[in-house]
Amino acid sequence: MIRQQLAEWVGQAARAAREAGALEFETLPEFDIETPRNPQFGDFAANLAMLLARQARRNPREVAEAICQHLPAESNAWVERVEVAGAGFLNFYLKPNWAGEVVRHILEQGARYGSLTLGAGKRVLIEFVSANPTGPLTLGHGRNAAVGDTLARLYEAAGYTVEREFYINDGENSTQIRNFALSVLTRYRQLLGEPAEMPEDGYHGEYVKEIAQSIREQHGDDFAQGDPETVLKRFEQIAKQQMLQEQARDLEDFGVRFDRWLSEQSLYDASKVQKTLNALRERGYAYEHEGALWLKSIAFGDEKDRVLVRANGMPTYLAADVAYHRDKYERGYDLIIDLWGADHHGYVARMKAAMAALGYDPNRLHILIYQLVNLFRGAEPVRMSKRAGEFITLREVMDEIGVDALRFFYLLRSHDSTLDIDIELAKEQSEKNPVFYVQYAHARICSIERTAAERGVAMPDPAATDLSVLTHEAEIALVKKLADLPDEIALAVQHDAPHRLTAYALDVARAFHGFYTECRVLGAEPALQAARLLLTQATRLTLARALSLLGVSAPQRMEREETV
RNA sequence: GCCCCCGUAGCUCAAUGGACAGAGCAGCGGCCUUCUAAGCCGUUGGUUGUGGGUUCGAGUCCCGCCGGGGGCGCCA
8 A cells, every 4th residue: 555655646746747847758668666675764765766767857856856756745744854865766754653554454454454556456367277188186286286275365365356277188089098997997997807908108107097996886897798889988978077076175175276177079069179180271270281280379479280080080179179268258358368388388388379369369378387386305315105106196286285384385385496395394393394384374373362351451442542652663664564565465466476475475574583583462561552453463464465376374373293 | 409497505495677686405613491492592504507688677588508307299
C-alpha cells in the first residue's frame, strides 16, 4: 500500500513540475519505488529522476529536485522528509507513525492481508503436472506440482480467477498407452502362471506388477482367454484408470487439487483434433509431404517443420496438444500458463508457432520450464526407486520427509535452476532446516498469545492502541518486512516466480526472531506490551498467509524431539 | 552442430537494470532464573567463469569464448 501511494505521489509531482514549467517530458516512464539496502538511504527510494533525465535534458539530480519540490501536500501525512541523493535517487524518510499504520492495516485485513486487485478478475488457466498415466508421479512431477500450485495460489491472491487443469495423455492409439497395457497384461499372465515375456520397451517397475495383481484380485482369470485385441483394450482402460487414481491420490495428499482433468482422448472424441488440423490446412500452415502431414512451424520461428499426422495416418502427440491449446484459447482465458519439464523445452517453439499459425497471440501463453531435481541422502545421490525402477516417486519422498518440508524445498529455488534435495537435511529437526525456521517463528507467536491468555492479558483493540511506541530498530525492521507482502505477491505473479515467496517467508521469520530476542513482549510496560502484542499478531497473520500460499502448514506449537 | 537452463563466499543459493553484491550452512567467539535456544549476536570469507558491448548506472540486458546439466523422433 505504501509503495503504490508513494509512486502515485511521485508521479503527481512529476506532472505538477511539468505544469509549472520546471520539467519537460512526453510520457511518464515506468519507475520503481524500491527499498534501499542501506537504511541510511531512507525507507523507500524512487528512481524516476534518472529515467526522466534524458527526456528532460537535465541532469538527474536537478530533475529529482524539481519532482521533490512538487510533491503533493498530503504526502506529509506519512513522509517526514525527502532527500535527493546519489545519481538522482529520491529518498523518502517516513514518519514514525508509519509503522503503526502498517500494523493497523494488516490487522484490519486479517487473513486477507496480501490480497490484491491486480488481476481484476482476469481469467488464468494453469495446466501443470499432466503426467503420463503410465506410471506413478515422480520426484520431478512433485516440483511441477509444487511450483504450479503455489503459482496458482499467488494468482488467486493477486485477484485473478484461476483454473487448475491436468491434461491426461491418454490417446487410445498412442504407443505408450498400448505399451503400458501390454506390460500390465504380461505381468497378469505371469501371475496366472502362463509363459509371457515383457515387451522390449515395456514398463518394468514394481507398480506394474501391483496393477496386474489388483486386476487379478478383482477379475480373477477372466482375461486369460478372449480376443487378444479386446483384452488389450480392456487393460488399457483399467491400467490407465488405476494409475490416474493413484496420481490423484498422491496430489491430493500433497495438497494439490485440480479443477479439471482433461483427457486427450476426449479431444479426439469431440473431433477437436480433426478440426484443428483442418483449420491449420485452411490457413495454409499444414501441408502433405512423404505421406505425412506437417506443421509449417518454420514460418513462426521454429527451426524445422513438425509432423502432425504420421504417414500411417496416426496423429502425433503434437497434433492433439495443438488441438488442446487451441481449445484453451477458445475458452477465452486472458492468460494461459503451462509448466513443463526441462526435457520438453524443445517443444516450446513449435507450440507457440502452432498458436501463431492458428491466429492466436502466442504471448498470452506462458510456458514455464523447470529444471531437473536431484535427490541426495547426505552426499550420496539417490537414483533408483524400488517401486518405479529408474524413477524416484513423489510418494516415497513425501512419506519420508513430509509434505511441508518437501513443498518448501521445491520452492526454495527458482524453477530455472536444477534443484538438489537432501533427504537428511529435509528430515532434520534443526536450525539447518529452513522450513522449521519459518514454522518455528509462527509457533513462537502462538506461544506468546497462549501465555498472554493464561496470564489474563487481553488482546488489545487496534483502534484504541497507540502504535507510535513501536520505534525499536528490530520493530521497525519487522514492520518493513510485513509491509512487503503485497509487493512480493505482485512480483511473484509478474515474474511467474513462486520461489520468491519462500525467500520472503524466511525474511519475515528472520525479522521476527530478531525482534523476539531484542524486544520482550509480555512484561513490557503496558502501552508497549499492547503495541507489541498487535505487532506480533500482524506478524502471525503475515506468516500464516505466506505459508498458506506455499501450501505449508503454520503450526500452533512445535515441540522439539529429544535428539540425544 | 543447433536449442534451453546454470556459472556469484569453502558448500547450497539470493539479489523487479540502481547506491557499499546478501542469506543459510560449514569455521571461529559469545548469549538460556524472564513470552519455546528448532532462537539470537559478533566474526572470518568476493576480480559475480572470461573478453567485449549497450546504459547516467550491469551479477542482471546484447555478442563471443570457457565450464556444468538437459534436449534435439513420423516417442510422449
